Amino acid sequence: MAFRLIFALAIKEFLALLRDKRSRFVIIVPPIVQLLIFSFAATYDINNVPVAIYNEDGGEAARELVSRIEGSPNFQVIAYIDRDSDVAPLIDNREVLLVLHIGQRFSASLIQGTSAPLQAILDGRNSNTAMIAMNYLRSIVLDYNRSWLAAQGKGGSQVSLQTRAWYNENLQSRWFIVPGIVALLTLVVTLLVTALSVAREREEGTFDQLLVTPLRPLEILIGKAIPGIVIGLLEATLIIVLMVILFDIPLRGSIGALYLGIVLFLLSAVGVGLMISAIAATQQQAVLGAFLFLVPAVILSGFSTPIANMPQLVQWLTYLNPLRYFLIIVRGVALEGNSYALLVHQYWPMVVIASITLALAGWLFRRRMF
Amino acid sequence: MSSLITMRLWGMMRKESLQILRDPSSIAIAFVMPVVLLFLFGYGVSLDAKHIPIGIVIEQPDTATQSLAGAFERSEFFRPLHFDAIQSAQQALDERKIEGIVWLRNNFSASLLAGHEAPIGVIINGVDSNQANITQGYIQGTWLAWLEHYAASRGQPLAMPVNLQQRVWFNAALSSQLFLVPGLIAIIMTLIGSLLTAMVVAREWERGTMEALMVTPLRKSELLVGKLAPYFVLGMGGMLFSVALAVWQFGVPLRGSFWLLLVSSALFMLVALAIGLLISIVSKNQFMAGQLAIIVTFLPAFILSGFLFDINSMPGWTQVITYLVPARYFVAIVQTLFLAGDVWPVLLTNMAALFIMLLFFFSLVWRKFRKRLD
Numbered sequence: 081m082a083f084r085l086i087f088a089l090a091i092k093e094f095l096a097l098l099r100d101k102r103s104r105f106v107i108i109v110p111p112i113v114q115l116l117i118f119s120f121a122a123t124y125d126i127n128n129v130p131v132a133i134y135n136e137d138g139g140e141a142a143r144e145l146v147s148r149i150e151g152s153p154n155f156q157v158i159a160y161i162d163r164d165s166d167v168a169p170l171i172d173n174r175e176v177l178l179v180l181h182i183g184q185r186f187s188a189s190l191i192q193g194t195s196a197p198l199q200a201i202l203d204g205r206n207s208n209t210a211m212i213a214m215n216y217l218r219s220i221v222l223d224y225n226r227s228w229l230a231a232q233g234k235g236g237s238q239v240s241l242q243t244r245a246w247y248n249e250n251l252q253s254r255w256f257i258v259p260g261i262v263a264l265l266t267l268v269v270t271l272l273v274t275a276l277s278v279a280r281e282r283e284e285g286t287f288d289q290l291l292v293t294p295l296r297p298l299e300i301l302i303g304k305a306i307p308g309i310v311i312g313l314l315e316a317t318l319i320i321v322l323m324v325i326l327f328d329i330p331l332r333g334s335i336g337a338l339y340l341g342i343v344l345f346l347l348s349a350v351g352v353g354l355m356i357s358a359i360a361a362t363q364q365q366a367v368l369g370a371f372l373f374l375v376p377a378v379i380l381s382g383f384s385t386p387i388a389n390m391p392q393l394v395q396w397l398t399y400l401n402p403l404r405y406f407l408i409i410v411r412g413v414a415l416e417g418n419s420y421a422l423l424v425h426q427y428w429p430m431v432v433i434a435s436i437t438l439a440l441a442g443w444l445f446r447r448r449m450f
Numbered sequence: 451m452s453s454l455i456t457m458r459l460w461g462m463m464r465k466e467s468l469q470i471l472r473d474p475s476s477i478a479i480a481f482v483m484p485v486v487l488l489f490l491f492g493y494g495v496s497l498d499a500k501h502i503p504i505g506i507v508i509e510q511p512d513t514a515t516q517s518l519a520g521a522f523e524r525s526e527f528f529r530p531l532h533f534d535a536i537q538s539a540q541q542a543l544d545e546r547k548i549e550g551i552v553w554l555r556n557n558f559s560a561s562l563l564a565g566h567e568a569p570i571g572v573i574i575n576g577v578d579s580n581q582a583n584i585t586q587g588y589i590q591g592t593w594l595a596w597l598e599h600y601a602a603s604r605g606q607p608l609a610m611p612v613n614l615q616q617r618v619w620f621n622a623a624l625s626s627q628l629f630l631v632p633g634l635i636a637i638i639m640t641l642i643g644s645l646l647t648a649m650v651v652a653r654e655w656e657r658g659t660m661e662a663l664m665v666t667p668l669r670k671s672e673l674l675v676g677k678l679a680p681y682f683v684l685g686m687g688g689m690l691f692s693v694a695l696a697v698w699q700f701g702v703p704l705r706g707s708f709w710l711l712l713v714s715s716a717l718f719m720l721v722a723l724a725i726g727l728l729i730s731i732v733s734k735n736q737f738m739a740g741q742l743a744i745i746v747t748f749l750p751a752f753i754l755s756g757f758l759f760d761i762n763s764m765p766g767w768t769q770v771i772t773y774l775v776p777a778r779y780f781v782a783i784v785q786t787l788f789l790a791g792d793v794w795p796v797l798l799t800n801m802a803a804l805f806i807m808l809l810f811f812f813s814l815v816w817r818k819f820r821k822r823l824d
Contacts, residue, residue, distance in 0.1 A: 099685040105741065113745055121753050121768045124580035128762055145612070156648045171619055174782070177762075195613045204621030205785045207629040208497045208580070214616055216585035222590070228611055241593055242569050243586055245576030246543065254577045258475055262461045369500040375487075380495045384758070386581050408546070415577050423543060 085295050089303030093277060097307055100280075107273065107311060109266045115319065118261050119327060124253040124386070129213045131137075132159040132176040134167060139187025145198075145224055149180065154216040171203045178213055190228065247415040257270050258327050259410045260383045262319045264344070267349050267377070267403055270312035271370050276351030277304050279366035280340075297446050305350045305438075312346040323414070332417035341409035341423065344430040348402035351437025358444035377403050402433050457783035460666055462676030470680050473608045476646060480688040484638045491634050494726065495627035495758075499584050505539035505548040508532065509556035514563075514600070521596040522552065525580040527588040536571075543575055550574040550585050602620045620789040621704075631700045633757035633786040639749075643722025644729065645740065650676065652739035666798050670819065678723050682738040685719045686712075690810045696788070706787035710797065715786070717804045718780040722747070722809035725776070731818045751777035756785075779803045 091289045098104060133146055150157050159170060161179075169178045181199040189196040200217055226240070248255045281287035290300060320338075323329050331338075352373060360366035380387075380394065381403035387395055398404050405426040412418035412426075468475045470572045506522060508515045523531045531548060533539040536699050539551045553571035561568035572589055576582045598610060621628050654660040663673060693711065696702045704711070725747055733739040753759060754768070755777035761769060779800040 100631055105738075110741065110745060114749065117749060117753055121712065121764050121771075122759055123763055124759065126760060126763045130762065169795075172790055173477050173795045175788075192609070196611055198612050198614050200614060200616045202616060202618045204618040204624055205629060205789050206756075206760060207617050207624040207626045209763075210618055210621075211587065211624050212580075213581050215583060215590070218590060218594075218614060221612055222594075225610050225612050240567065241572050241590060243572040243574065243589075245574045245579075245582055245586075246462055248576035248579055248582070251576050251579040251582050254578075256578050258578070329492055364740075367737065367740055376490055376494075379490050385495045385497055386499065386578060388502070391493055400624075410548075413576050416544070427583075 082295070082299060084144075084305045085293075086299050086306075089290075089295060089300065090306040093303060094309040094310075096280075097273065097277075106129050107269055107315075111269060111315060114265060114334055115261055115322065119254065119258050122257050124208065124212075125251075126209055126212045126216075128156045129178060129209070129216070130176045131155045131157045132161055132167075132170050132179045133157055133223050134161045134181045136162070137182050137186040137188075139145045141187040141196075142182045142227070143191045145182065145221075148220050148224055152216065152220060153414055154213070156308045166199060170395075171201065174203065174205075175211060176203075178217070178318055178333060180217070191243050208450055227282075232317070234419045243332075247417075253413060254327060255329055256411070257384075258323050259414045260407055262316060262323060263312040263345070263381075263403060263406045263410050264378060264383060265319055266312050267406075268347065268374060269315045269354045270308045270346055270349040270366070271356075271374065273426075274304065274308035274350050275360070275366040276363055277307070277357040278354070278357035279360045279363045282360075298442060301354065301445055302443055305354060308350045308353060309343075312349065313342065316342050316346075329414060333413035334419040335413075337418065337420045337423055338409065338413040340420070340427065341413075341430075342407055342449035344404055344427060344434060345406040345409075348430050348437060351434055352402075355437055358441055375397055377401050380404075382407050382430035399429065400433070402430050405430050451790050455672065457667075459672045459676055462668060462672060463679050466676055470684060472636050473650075476650065476684065480642055480646070481691060483641065484688050484692045487638055487641075488631070488634060488692060488699070491564070492627060492631055492700050494593075495626075495630055497580070497584075499581055499588070499626075500526055502527060502550070502585055502588070503529045503531060503548045504585075504589075505533050505542055505551045506530045507534070507536050507551060507655060508538045508555045508557065509535070509554065510807050512559045514559040516553050517600065518554065518593075518596050521592050522537050525588070525592050528592070543573065546575070548589045549581070550589065552589065604754075626702055628702050629785070630694045630758070631702050633781045635689065635696065635715075635784055636718070636755060636777045637757060638692050639689055639719060639780070640722055640747050640751040640777055642688045643681070643719050644726040645743040646684075647723050647726030648729040648733075648739040648743040649736055650681075651727060652733055652736045654735040655730065656736055669738070670816075674727075674815070674819065676798075677696070678720075678727065681723055681726075682716075682719060685723070686710075686716065689715050689719065698765065702725075702787060702788055704788055705791040707792050710792060711784070714780065714783045714801055714804070717784075717808065718776065720754040721776045721804055721811060724808065724815050727815050728811060728818065733816070737799040747777075749772060750775045754778065757781050765771045776804060776807050779807075 097107070131149065133149065135142055135146060149155050160178060161170070162168065167179050171179060179201040181201065183197055183199070186196050186198065198221065200214065202214060204210050209295070245251050281290060295303070320331070324331055353370070356369040356373065360380055361370055380398045381401055382398070385401070387398050387404065390398070408426050409423050412423055438448065504522070506519050508519060518531065519532070522528050527563070531542070533542070536551070536553055539548070542548045543551060551571070551573040553572070553573070558568050558570070563729050570593065572586070574582045574586055594610065618624055619652070670821070693704070697704055726743065729742045729746065730739050733742055751757070754772045754775045757777070761772050761778070763773070783797060783800045
């Protein structure tokens, strides 16, 4: 194999990539925009849930409960109502997400020692927000119960849950989303760079010139793959650095294990990108092809919603997706402090995927040539 | 004179429609893409966790611990695995085989009987914070139900004096599908309206066929109407198709008025078309148009519209940005129309906002679109 020639081709690819305004745009602008938008806006954390209090009970016990809601950072009481008919407009108009209804006999029941009902009415239009707001409310009520019992001299609740979260101790969704963006952007950039490379030469007619050089098809393929891998590595490194410095996300595991994952992932992505490039006749088709691969790959990867929640059939489909494995590696190394041993089952499927896609790309490449 | 204008306009619209019909990729984007996206999102994106694998560590089995473990086994939310020691459960958590651990120490039942504190240790994998919150809520719910039952069966005083009851309106089962699918219609319409129009019109600039149109006697207004009308029809077709899929395939109830949905969709479609046209005028080539359309319309519609992420919980400056995203208003409209019904205050304010955006973008298009070559 002519390494000198491959090297020369790779250099030429880099120059072509960096000189072309469109390619520069693709490498630089979308990643930055996406990193910022996703990192700041994509959050499942819920705070300042707008709440209305409907307190029909004038007793001390009810006031104590209301003040606990008012003091919670998760809730923001924006209305106090005193009629049943006020509930529906507040929820219908999305002014509040939750109405807490304290019945007339609340304090009296508590003092008598019978069950004191407390009703929460939630807007279920956003099911996730509703569920989490309900969880917050339940924790407040649980605390309230415990201190009520303690105050009554009943020695506190006998059983309690002591919950700890591992790896993401404060349960911040940014810790989950930002490492995912490392994987996402690495995929997007690598895929576009490689998918456009052959298509651009075909469109501009320079591909024929490349064919009459002494380079063999396999060598052309390798020369085309190198820029994608190098740019992917640089982009991944940059985002990992930003992740640690800008977003204060730890990197607890082995860096070597992370980079082994990055290289395997890049090989799979380059394989897919070159396949698209070999099939596409124009840059337009290449971009469309990349988009057609990217959208399902991102959705079926566990990037924003868990794979375990998908139907079984769809879950099987995700095994074909290199992003699935790489996401586990990035999060595993960053948050869970993983090293090589715990990630073996993520490495080998990517080796298989990379071998198949690269081989297919080589085959397609040779077929499209004649 | 007026018949001449109608004739010219009619001819232009006929030409545009023929162009769409002959180019299978436009039809594909309008009808195949909604199907693919709706199925991908409808089935692939779910926030409803069921059968979560958790580890239950019982250091000393007896009736109390068995009944608590039984509560977890009967719950549809969990798939419990039993461990004898906390170490092996923690290892399983490290290996991602389980999502959480419920740990009953060996003095659990003794303390419970003696009336001392009997703490239950819960460890959750917090990497996916949202799922962790949900899992934690389910564990708490299961435990509370068990506690109530346990206290009652032993004739003890009520463990929980205040009894919290929840009533969820509009989506009683809290199914994330009912919440996501209506919003998805907004995403699909953004893609059809902005991406498709931006790319196709940019192609005309690139190929020079736009110049050919400019030398015809068509006026600017006729040119614009003629260009947009066929895409409007195509987009509304895609919208109706998505609504049909949402109702019949995914079982999302349409509680509001269909006609209101149609009117507000038409309004949103026009805004999306205007943005698409503006992008094509600014970029004038397909590649830039496609990239710009994704960055300016698709990504904000996905992330900043309230379709998936709650707007109230975003940082303040991000919330301000969301007011510039047309999809924000339309997502609020469709979520309300589908799940809640005809809630006029929500519908009117959001439709008014869309109307203002429509005027704004069309006046921009009017100013930027010149019937001459630069």
